[in-house]
Amino acid sequence: MTIRNNKDFGESVRLERLKRNMRQVDIARKASVRQALISELENGATSARLDTVLKVLAALDMDLSIVPRRKAEFDPTEY
Amino acid sequence: MTIRNNKDFGESVRLERLKRNMRQVDIARKASVRQALISELENGATSARLDTVLKVLAALDMDLSIVPRRKAEFDPTEY
DNA sequence: CAACATTATACGATTTATCGTATAAAATCA
DNA sequence: TGATTTTATACGATAAATCGTATAATGTTG
Numbered sequence: 020m021t022i023r024n025n026k027d028f029g030e031s032v033r034l035e036r037l038k039r040n041m042r043q044v045d046i047a048r049k050a051s052v053r054q055a056l057i058s059e060l061e062n063g064a065t066s067a068r069l070d071t072v073l074k075v076l077a078a079l080d081m082d083l084s085i086v087p088r089r090k091a092e093f094d095p096t097e098y
Numbered sequence: 099m100t101i102r103n104n105k106d107f108g109e110s111v112r113l114e115r116l117k118r119n120m121r122q123v124d125i126a127r128k129a130s131v132r133q134a135l136i137s138e139l140e141n142g143a144t145s146a147r148l149d150t151v152l153k154v155l156a157a158l159d160m161d162l163s164i165v166p167r168r169k170a171e172f173d174p175t176e177y
Numbered sequence: 178c179a180a181c182a183t184t185a186t187a188c189g190a191t192t193t194a195t196c197g198t199a200t201a202a203a204a205t206c207a
Numbered sequence: 208t209g210a211t212t213t214t215a216t217a218c219g220a221t222a223a224a225t226c227g228t229a230t231a232a233t234g235t236t237g
Contacts, residue, residue, distance in 0.1 A: 022162040025148060031164055042213065056195065058215055065194060066149040068224080069104060080167045083101040085110055088159045121183065135225065137185055144224065147194075 021089070026063035028072065033061040035079045049078035100168075105142035107151065112140040114158045128157035 022028050036046055043057040050057075052071065059065050060075065067075070076083055101107050115125055122136040129136075130153065138144050139154065146154070155162055 020164050022164060023152060028148060035164075043215095044213080053196065053198095054213090055197090055215080055217095059194095062215080064215095066147045068145045068147055068194065069107060069151055070145040071194080072148055073102060076164060077167075081164050082167045084163050084165055085099050085101060085114075085155060085160050086163055088156075088161045122185095123183080132226065132228095133183090134185075134187095134227090138224095141185080143185095147224065150224080 024063075025060075025066050028067070029061040029063040032057070032075060032079070035081060036061075039079065046075060046078045050074040103142075104145050107146070108140045108142040111136070111154060111158070114160060115140075118158065125154060125157045129153040 020027075020031050022031065032046075036043070043061070044054040047054045047057050050071075051074065056071075057075070060067055060071075073083060099106075099110050101110065111125075115122070122140070123133040126133040126136050129150075131150065135150075136154070139146055139150075152162060
C-alpha cells in the first residue's frame with residue numbers, strides 16, 4: 020500500500036485496524052498514544068511525526084518501507 | 099528498504115541522495131525545505147513529520163509503502 | 178597549501194503535533 | 208427504543224519540528 024499523503028496513511032491505518040477487529044483505543048494503548056490521536060490520524064486531520072507513524076504501524080504489525088516511485092495505479096473513481 | 103526508526107530513515111535518504119549524485123541543497127530545494135533540515139534528518143537528529151518525509155522522498159523519486167511486518171533480516175554487525 | 182564546495186551546528190521565532198481530559202456524536206446491540 | 212460502546216471533537220498546555228539566517232566545520236580539488 021503506497022502512501023502519498025496524510026489521508027492515504029489514515030485510510031490505511033483504519034483499514035488494517037478493522038481487518039484485525041481492533042478499536043481505536045486498542046491501537047492507542049499498544050502504541051502509547053491517545054485514542055483521540057488515532058481518530059485524528061485516521062481522518063487525516065494531522066501530519067503525524069515519523070516516530071508516531073512507526074508506533075502505530077508497529078501496533079498493527081506492519082512496517083514502513085521506501086521504494087522506487089511507480090506510476091499511480093489506475094483509479095476508476097477518476098472516471 | 100524497511101524503516102523502523104529515525105536513523106533508518108536518515109540513512110536511506112543519504113544513501114539514495116548519493117546514488118543520484120545530489121547535494122543536500124538540491125534535495126532541499128526540490129522538497130521546499132532548508133538544507134539544514136536535510137542534514138538533521140540524514141543524521142537522525144529529529145523525527146520528521148509525515149508530510150516532510152513525503153516531500154523528501156518525492157525529491158528522490160521514491161514512495162513510502164506499508165507492508166506486513168517481517169522478521170528482522172540477519173545483521174552480521176550484531177555478531 | 179589555498180580556494181572552494183558541502184555539510185553540520187547554532188539560536189530565537191513560529192508553527193504544529195501531542196498531551197490530558199472531558200464530552201458530544203454516532204454506531205451497535207439487547 | 209434505550210443502554211452501551213465506539214469514535215469524533217474541544218480546549219488549553221506542553222513539547223517538538225521547522226523556519227530564516229548565519230557561521231563553523233569538514234571535505235574536495237587545483
